[in-house]
Amino acid sequence: MRSSDREPLSGIRVLDLCRVVSGPFATMQLGDLGADIVKIEDPRHGDESRRYGPPFVAGESAYFLSVNRNKRSCAIDLKSAAGRDAVLGLASVADVVIENFRPGTLDKWGLGFEVLRLKKPDIILCSISGFGRTGRDAERPGYDLILQGESGVMDITGDPDGPPTKVGTSIADLVTGLYASQSVLAALMRRERSGEGGRVDVSMLDAMASLLTFNAGMYFASGESPKRRGNVHPTISPYEPFEVRDGWINVGVANDKFWTSFCAVIGRSDLLDDARFETAPRRAANRDALVAILSPIFASNSRAEWLQALASAGIPCGAIKTVGEVCETAQLTERGMIQTVRHPVVGDVRFIARPTRFEDEPPRPSTAPPILGEHTREVLSEWLGWTNERLERLASEGAFGDVGKKFVPPSMSIP
Template sequence: MRTTETESAPDTSTATGGTFEGPLAGVRVIDLSKILAGPYATMSLADLGAEVIKVEHPDGGDPTRAWGPPMVGPDATYFHAANHSKKSVTIDLKSDRGQAQVHKLLADADVLVENFRPGSSLQTIFDYKELAAKFPHLVILHISAYGDHGPMRDEPGYDMVAQARGGLMSLTGEAGGPPMKAGFAMGDLGAGLFGIIGIVSALFERSRTGKGQYLTTSLYEGQLALHVNWATNYFADGKRPHALGSGHPNLVPYQAYPAADDYFVIAIGNDSLWQQLCTAIGRPGLGEDERFATNRGRVINREYVNEELSRTLRTKTVDHWCALFSAAGIPAAPIKHLDEVYADPQTEALGMVQTVDHPTAGPMRQVAFPVNFNGLRPPVRSAPPELGADTDDILGAADHPHPATTGA
């Protein structure tokens, strides 16, 4: 954490009113990662107040700058998704000069995030043992596809590969249908989120010990951690789980159902809600049937329960059922598309979408950090940077770095 007697992190106005001084204000992060997992983690740290310096190759930068169309300004929207509130410098990491520049940055940094492929030249150049010896205050996060140990440690991997090998694709899609990946990049995002937890925990520990540490996580490990009840189900009975469409392995009814005009979801988490549902749809006899009185019975008779519910629910529209269930306190919702989600008054009320000015693209909407602090939403402080936009400022300042401190 960089601090001087004259420096302080400025208060920043938020879209929800008031000011927000980020809990990570004063923390400097050097981001050597690319694509999604690492950049998403560092963007979140930036949302929490950290200064994030994204280091990119002078020739093209982060590959996701070209992952389009669509493009907004000179870069693809995929890049814009995971890089707001950062600064960009261009450095050739394989050159002697570039390595010296990075070391100057690290002397003044608190966190380093990288996703160098295991065994690659860059992992050798920026060996964590050497970095830890030279910068003992530094918290280093390494993100890989499969982890630092085991027979797959040197294998490359993108999000979909992790979803496949990590089991998510076997649990996604309709029962008996072809394998499908999740709509979100859950391999990358899972690793990024666990990486954030590791970094913040290591900074907290450093506040007590004065020492940084080397953290590793991977897309594969994140997938295993997110199996949760799917894993414990398998550990208990040894049966191979399969995709259930929108269904839940442990709850019925808990899935999408057809109405007269579209599908919508019902989520029944206890037996009392089941009785309320049956009464609301005019099927009290279904609720009184001893076979279905408990969730255990409904799971065992999943197919029959879902057929009976569908037969009734098809008679009215989504709006009809959702209004009825809302009045009765039964969890249900229409299945919205993203244009509907971002036009929803709930989204607006939460201040989750903020607008920042991009130097060439103009006003740009960005999704904000999903945690409030004392009622304040962390602001999106700046648009995703153009390639190398801060190189002169940052590398010039790196010639006279502030002394690194041991506080978090």
């Protein structure tokens, strides 16, 4: 376990009853900030994401490894009486419990908020679900793809003449996880002032709908739903990707000042006198004509040549990079954002560290994502003071699984 008084959340204990992405991403944010995260997993299979792949590295899922650093794993059977008592014991000494089961599941297991609050009056329970704890859709299961569609985000993503398109990462899971961690921090601050805990309800639908921002504003103002625009901006042009000789770049000519400099860089100062493009609104209105002029110009040089020329003139621009290029980029490396930890099974595991820093210090070293049940005895002994004899007795009762049991991936991967 990491231990440093310099971490913002040092001393905060979080009981993590989450699986897959949204909840684990939330607790990873808190772990990155120094909280002690204890992850409760089913002794038989662990977090479902341990089976997501390929790729698997030495039997460990790259998917699981990506969202579970800075945590300790306890393999405890929540459905057994002994396991339930163990979790209630851990909750009684925790500051926060986070879960992302379907609403009502914890109540069914005897681990609901009212029970937790009897054990720890100032406990904070954060519940993550697809559609929230209330409303007509509360019982519906929520997965990232489903919520990308239900939130309207897919309908405004993609080519205007193509189908609705999902975002290339699990944006619904991830933004919900960020909101959950933010909400937990706010609840901790409230408890610091009032001494009261409470429950936090974070809905994936609510989280994704909040991202509509100006798109929702356009609908509320006009009564018309915005349409898919592909890679173009509704009010700015050129503000989009262009294909160059060896790849793609983004160019952001966001005002008339940039437009003047841009025309000089591309050798087309004559465009400044073209009435179709003399102001930002006119450039947006005549985007097709402008792009038809610019596309062959950009295709004539390489990505590096264009980025250097545009950047030298102060024009916002950037490469459209592959994931591999991003993971190896010098800027992230120089800022300490690419970290390596030693995993007991996989060996070296690399990941992108937390993006926040304090006093300009880079993120501190992390601990490796845990093996299933790796810390069961350690945590029960440390948090609850349980003796080896008691641990052995509970193990014989089936309360928790083998310590550090290695998962063997199935022959068929899970999409």
